[in-house]
Amino acid sequence: MVDFVGRRKELDRITGVLDAAEARTPIVLLLEGTTGIGKTTLLNAAAELARERGFQVGLANASRMEKELPFGVTRQMFEDVLSDLPGDEAESAFRVAGSRGSGVINATPADPLEAFEEVDVHQALRGLYRLTTTLTPPKPLCFIVDDLQWTDVPSLRWLNYLVCRVTRMPLAVLLSQTTGIYPESPLLIAELDFYAERVKIGGFADGEIAEMTEKLLGVRPAPEFISACAETTGRNPFILSQLLATMRDGATPPDEAAARDLARQSPDDLGGSVLARLNRQSPHLVRIARIIAVLEPPGVELTAAVAGTGAPEVADAVRQLVGMGLLANNGKLAFTHSMIQNAIANAVTHTERDEMHASAARYLHEVQAPDLLVAKHIRRTTAKLGTWAAANLSRAAKLAVVDGDPVTGADLLSRALKEDMAPNLRRDLLIRLGRAETYFDPHQAAVHLTAAMEYLVEPQAILGVACRLSQVLYLDARYDEAREVLTTSIDKVEPVDPVVGGLLRLALRVTVPTPHREPVHTHPAEIDPTWREGGVRGRLAGALIADYTGNAGEEFDLCRESALVALSGGVVAIMNDPQRLLAAVNGLIRTDEFDLALRHSDEIVLEARQHGLEMLSVLGYTLRSRVHLSMGALAAAAEDARLAVAPDQQSCVHSGHLSHVQTVEALVHSLLLLGDVEGAQAAIEPVGLRGTLPRSWQHTALLHVRGLLRFELGDVEGALADQLECGERLLAWGAPNPAHRPWRSHAALAQLRLGRRQEALQLALEELELARRWGAPSSTARALLAVAATTRDAAALPWLNEAASVLTGSSARLLRARVLSELGTVKWRIGQREAARENLAQAKVFAEACGSVPLLSALAELPAEAVCRSKALPAAPLPVGTGLTPHEFRVASMVVEGHSNVEIAEKLYVTRRAVEFHLTNIYRKLGVRRRTQLPSALKVRPGVG
Structure with a gap:
């Protein structure tokens, strides 16, 4: 029996046909299937099987190249049979066939077949029939024709002549036909259908995929691999064999890991092999298949334009490719399997691809196709297409950015800049490109915005680009470059437009850290009298004012108002300006507008998710983590911080970039308040618990949180050093507001732990003065709590009572819990037991709601009669070894x-x-x-x- 993978059912049917032939019951079997399904392999296996059983075998392969050769297929069959006969038997056979029959087989130049008249053809058919009946007595006979659709007309007539006459003859006729291909003579093949049994060959079953995989790779495949193979190859044996051969060459095992990677596989030889098979049918099919693989055209018209032919010819070719199983039969020009498309596309040279896309772009532009469709092809060709191409790419990029896809928008703009164009158009494209790149590639954004600045003259345009460029540099801690951009712009604009100059000075003040307080000649709220009206410039001014007042700790109401103006158009209106968005939401947090800040943070996260904006997503999660911390939702804060860290670690920014450092700060802070000191230490590990941190805004915030962690770890001196350095930097940069970072109160606690009560009290009172000047309830209460900590027992009560009063109705639950816990503890110590129990009970409720393990543990250490057992703590000891808090x-x-x-x-x-x-x-x-x-x-x- 022939060694053959799969196709047991088909081989059994072929065996049945051979059995019937041996019993003198001739059967005609027609195997039908798509390209690469295994018809030729089956027929070759059938020929081998027939020879093993003693059959005389006449095997012929029809070809498109020989379809004009009369009796070409017939001659192949008889030559194969007669070649095995001794010379005298072959000579006798020729005599039986007669002159016309032997002329068909020999095709001698002296007797050209094309000169046959109709009567000669009939004589040839009769002679070949007599020859067939003469050959069968000693051995049964098996005629095999592969690719019947290309069989020449005289040979088709001969097959029809044969099968309609044989009734009791040891003869088997095996044929194959590729679906979708137009046959040379549909009527003659249709006549064969009267006598033939058609067998439709389908794809491999799972068991056959496993069998072939094991045979070629020597390893039994994993179930996941079999499923992936079935989906990726469409169960096509030819494609499967190519894929497995590639895996064998690369020593890749057929396991679960390989299954996940199959969709990206494109065997090197597959494209050439598929195209070679198509070329056997028609070079025109090859051309159409290559165009469809490369261009993925939306319709026949575009394909015809690129191919340089008519739409009807393309439609016919498409119909054939569908019938061959290469294209999907769903009305779209799409390959049935991505592996076939990738393989064919990879077989096309870069030069050919370039020409195809250029032709497609020109045609689509002429028929006024949608901008994004035209741009799809322009961006994939290097050909200079003209100003229309740049204009199209510009419009398409705008659509992409509006739709939340700045990466595609930037790609389109980069391609547009390769066309020849006027300077003003190049300037506009550079600006838009730099803005788009802000979200995912700040380095390139800086390059393109810097290039755009050289073209700018109008003050308003300089304001927008200078602010954006300085922000990009600021986010990357390139402060000297940011300062140079802004100061140069101020010198250029201020004499012409004082309002724009004032806004640039304000931007310089809040963007670039400096030991010298940058002069703001006019009150921030009066620089632009129209800023409260909103609009693009009003929102920019609002964000700058919120940032300025929030850092300085002055004019609480103005900070809140300006933050709301900055966000008046919603997140969408300002999301293309990340630093201003950050400043606006921070303004709400610093003014205790936690609910509003949470709503806008949610909106940022939602927009980032919808549009796949990774850096904006990091910003949204980080801001939301801060809001949750302020409100005491510690678990939610930690969750958001982790979500921010995950994509940030995968982004293109380096470890010192603001977006990266901010996420680490948020995570460490939330874990500390949850009581997970070990987790906080692990999170800050890349930075280290000791050593100097870069002198940047973001690292200064991280310095503050690192001080909190060192305090919890018992390194009080290190904690104090971090807090004092944090304060020194913020004061030097004009940001004394305790709502920014309450470094003084934490430094006071460290001083107190070190026994320096006077120094501690001085820091705490300084923070209280600044907090009262600012006016935010949470900042004031936190400072009052620090002052109370530096006093003793009854002396602390006024401070704590004021803190509790200030926080009445506040959503800062953790801070309320801390104040009430301290207030209740002090009252218990001085004998005010009933009032103490009430305060401690309230503290317990808030601590439970926040999930603050440190505070709950402190409450649990109080006498049982002071505070009832917290529901957030177990009644019995924790099970040993669980590791649970x-x-x-x-x-x-x-x-x-x-x-x-x-x-x-x-x-x-x-x-x-x-x-x-x-x-x-x-x-x-x-x-x-x-x-x-x-x-x-x-x-x-x-x-x-």
């Missing part, structure tokens, strides 16, 4: 009790996302995957808390 154990216990995530969130006064965040950590620590596994992991019976 008390709050995590409480959440896990509530899950065991049967509570849903929503119910747990309601009972603990947290968000559902916070509960999900805790459960993720719980599952990880306990090594489980689902809720039902928690009881056994905790060794707690359901219903027991």
